[in-house]
Amino acid sequence: MLSKSQINLLKSLQHKKFRTEHGFFLVEGRKSIYEFADSAYQVDTVYQTYTSDPKLLNLSRKINFQQISLNDLEKISSLKTPQDAIALVKIPDWPALKTETLRKSFTLVLDGVQDPGNLGTIIRTADWFGIRNIICSEDTVDVYNPKVVQATMGSLSRIKVHYTNLEALLRSTGLPVYGALLNGNNIYTTNFGDEGLIVMGNEGNGIRPVIEKLVSRAITIPRAGGAESLNVAIAAAIFCSEVTRNTLK
Amino acid sequence: MLSKSQINLLKSLQHKKFRTEHGFFLVEGRKSIYEFADSAYQVDTVYQTYTSDPKLLNLSRKINFQQISLNDLEKISSLKTPQDAIALVKIPDWPALKTETLRKSFTLVLDGVQDPGNLGTIIRTADWFGIRNIICSEDTVDVYNPKVVQATMGSLSRIKVHYTNLEALLRSTGLPVYGALLNGNNIYTTNFGDEGLIVMGNEGNGIRPVIEKLVSRAITIPRAGGAESLNVAIAAAIFCSEVTRNTLK
Numbered sequence: 001m002l003s004k005s006q007i008n009l010l011k012s013l014q015h016k017k018f019r020t021e022h023g024f025f026l027v028e029g030r031k032s033i034y035e036f037a038d039s040a041y042q043v044d045t046v047y048q049t050y051t052s053d054p055k056l057l058n059l060s061r062k063i064n065f066q067q068i069s070l071n072d073l074e075k076i077s078s079l080k081t082p083q084d085a086i087a088l089v090k091i092p093d094w095p096a097l098k099t100e101t102l103r104k105s106f107t108l109v110l111d112g113v114q115d116p117g118n119l120g121t122i123i124r125t126a127d128w129f130g131i132r133n134i135i136c137s138e139d140t141v142d143v144y145n146p147k148v149v150q151a152t153m154g155s156l157s158r159i160k161v162h163y164t165n166l167e168a169l170l171r172s173t174g175l176p177v178y179g180a181l182l183n184g185n186n187i188y189t190t191n192f193g194d195e196g197l198i199v200m201g202n203e204g205n206g207i208r209p210v211i212e213k214l215v216s217r218a219i220t221i222p223r224a225g226g227a228e229s230l231n232v233a234i235a236a237a238i239f240c241s242e243v244t245r246n247t248l249k
Numbered sequence: 250m251l252s253k254s255q256i257n258l259l260k261s262l263q264h265k266k267f268r269t270e271h272g273f274f275l276v277e278g279r280k281s282i283y284e285f286a287d288s289a290y291q292v293d294t295v296y297q298t299y300t301s302d303p304k305l306l307n308l309s310r311k312i313n314f315q316q317i318s319l320n321d322l323e324k325i326s327s328l329k330t331p332q333d334a335i336a337l338v339k340i341p342d343w344p345a346l347k348t349e350t351l352r353k354s355f356t357l358v359l360d361g362v363q364d365p366g367n368l369g370t371i372i373r374t375a376d377w378f379g380i381r382n383i384i385c386s387e388d389t390v391d392v393y394n395p396k397v398v399q400a401t402m403g404s405l406s407r408i409k410v411h412y413t414n415l416e417a418l419l420r421s422t423g424l425p426v427y428g429a430l431l432n433g434n435n436i437y438t439t440n441f442g443d444e445g446l447i448v449m450g451n452e453g454n455g456i457r458p459v460i461e462k463l464v465s466r467a468i469t470i471p472r473a474g475g476a477e478s479l480n481v482a483i484a485a486a487i488f489c490s491e492v493t494r495n496t497l498k
Contacts, residue, residue, distance in 0.1 A: 121483065124479070124480060127474045127476040128472050128473070128474055129473055130472075130473030131474070153476070153478075154476075154477070155474075155475065155476045158474065223377050223378075224377070224493060225375075225380070225404075226376050226404065227376040227377040227402070228402070230373070230486075231370050234373075234483065237483045237486055238486060238487065242490075245437045
């Protein structure tokens with residue numbers, strides 16, 4: 001049984017302001033919770049209609065379990081059809097990014113992506129292709145937004161998402177900076193080498209001019225039909241596929 | 250000014266039952282309406298807060314214009330933030346598909362895709378890559394669902410979406426049938442030739458066994474990371490990119 005103030009606190013985590021204030025976010029669904037418990041994230045408490053969960057206990061002895069009513073579970077959930085369990089997970093404070101960490105790999109850099117479904121899908125796709133880090137501008141949608149967490153389908157547990165001043169970052173890394181832009185080099189004939197940052201822009205406005213200036217190579221997905229643009233998660237997926245295809249043979 | 254019964258009729262088109270009964274669907278936003286007016290679709294009436302639209306009149310003299318209040322526009326709209334105009338468009342009755350039409354091109358075949366956003370994004374992506382036809386199983390989400398139409402960003406005006414019995418279709422075409430499956434050939438080393446059908450399955454369950462039996466070549470997007478699966482619109486995009494990449498150089 002949860003008190004009214006506990007329910008209010010948990011519900012408040014649907015808003016970024018309260019996630020920042022309390023330092024926690026929610027993960028819904030047993031399958032995703034298993035993946036977070038088996039990751040670098042710290043699962044604090046699992047709220048569920050059962051008393052404990054042998055599989056989770058096996059993954060971590062530090063997790064608290066609280067049995068709650070289905071009614072309370074529905075009150076905390078951000079989903080139309082709530083799943084079987086909800087976990088309170090600590091917002092991590094990843095060590096500051098060093099260029100060394102990003103060497104010999106590809107990293108997605110998101111400049112102002114706004115749609116939670118797009119960010120979630122980008123994280124899930126990056127995880128499929130073995131990308132380990134995603135760097136977001138400070139105005140990119142918050143990765144601990146419940147819609148983002150849900151759309152990652154558990155992949156958020158394996159990907160480190162950093163928020164930073166992109167201008168400062170791009171000026172300092174020394175890595176090749178590829179940008180998804182119109183009128184750039186054909187992506188299919190570009191040799192991406194074995195490392196680099198791939199900048200994707202905002203849904204409506206693309207990459208900001210100040211960031212575009214720091215792109216060392218503009219890259220374009222050639223168009224054969226009539227659509228004016230590609231969805232940003234789709235474009236990001238095609239970049240992930242192209243930069244890794246030679247290693248996936 | 251719209252009568253109450255006109256408003257109810259237009260609102261009812263958010264549901265498939267009434268779209269089928271009346272033979273119409275709605276397109277929202279002036280930009281998409283321009284694209285439909287300039288296509289094989291027949292735009293019947295444009296409801297807007299102005300009396301006419303010179304650009305639309307230029308595209309077709311057959312369009313009716315009806316000036317309505319912003320309040321009425323908001324009542325008809327399926328969007329949280331309604332756009333500036335809504336068009337009543339006739340549901341087309343495309344000629345029956347012939348194998349000849351599908352030769353020397355690639356066609357997406359969707360087996361039970363359920364999410365409107367996924368179908369809309371697949372149509373937009375197919376349009377970018379120059380794919381002209383999409384064939385859906387009869388239980389795939391309805392393409393004239395307002396969420397699908399919205400997610401296509403106007404691309405629906407250029408793509409023909411057919412609903413049919415997939416089993417009968419795949420048995421009869423004689424074209425290569427590629428299927429997005431686990432444990433198939435590596436997509437990056439597959440020679441797709443210059444024609445074929447590409448079957449994508451349902452979000453949760455993939456391709457149905459009865460359809461899988463009719464796939465001549467199982468194809469897999471190799472995985473390097475931890476995600477269990479790719480979103481179907483993402484997987485479809487990578488297939489579109491791979492089958493057309495040699496023609497886009």
